[in-house]
Amino acid sequence: MVDLKRQAGLLEAIELLYFAYRAFTARADRILEHHGLGRAHHRILYFVGRHPDIAIHALLDILKISKQALNAPLRRLLAEDLVSVGAAGHDHRTKLLRLTKAGHTLESQLTASQTEQLAEVFKKVGWDAEKDWRQVMAHLADDPHSP
Amino acid sequence: MVDLKRQAGLLEAIELLYFAYRAFTARADRILEHHGLGRAHHRILYFVGRHPDIAIHALLDILKISKQALNAPLRRLLAEDLVSVGAAGHDHRTKLLRLTKAGHTLESQLTASQTEQLAEVFKKVGWDAEKDWRQVMAHLADDPHSP
DNA sequence: TTTTTAGGTCAACCATATTGACAATTTACC
């Protein structure tokens, strides 16, 4: 009986992950829609924003997608002048990506919508719960069974 | 300075959600690959498993996708005899979906891979942290700004 | 009887991803 309750609790946790993640992406998705952009563009904007002068291969390592999958959305961001290619360092093969002013504006808007959402929740639940949440998420993220 | 630290913490939380969710879906994705199925099929199997004799429209309400988007993966699950259409109740319009024996076997395998992953983490962090995690996720999931 | 609800299907389209192939450039090594 206790095991049945435990199983029900774990099923609830599966659904919490699904529904929480869906709700979490929803705000940014609406902003992106105004610009005709998708989540692929968002992820590029976000990580280039966090890591100015990041190289393509480093971005691919983070996103774990193929270079072909990165190419199209990145080209669009370059064409729309949201991302720029900085002067290469000593290795002239690598392109160093950074946000333009417009790119930074959009990225800030997207990121703010998500940090606000998280801050609202964290404020409600308090610091201890936030810390515990981070701990669980960190453990999930570095699942050894993950590819 | 404190605000900068807070902002950094919120950015970390964004990434935790992204990386944790990705790691969480990875195990099931590998099982699905063996069967040539995708996440769309997984979600159908999962929710039909949780709600035997669910009607199509109820499934659409949960998944929040169009009936056209549901149609193809559901037809495939029916064709592969993983889901069956039960005899309708008093309303002869509605089809009541349930898992077949094979469907239940696959769904159990998929769900077990995820509940095990969650159970491993929850065991590490303890009940209090699990409870706090649930609280944060529940708040995230019912974001009033969500569509 | 008319309207609404539930479902199914077709078409056109878009976003995101894949693999494979190939070229250009640059670095690294012998």
Place this chain on the structure above:
DNA sequence: GGTAAATTGTCAATATGGTTGACCTAAAAA
């Protein structure tokens, strides 16, 4: 210097999963 390997970019074909719009049947509700 010359060759091999690595990095980036691009093309094509393909798959999945989603969208909207349109149109159909059948059954329930008004």
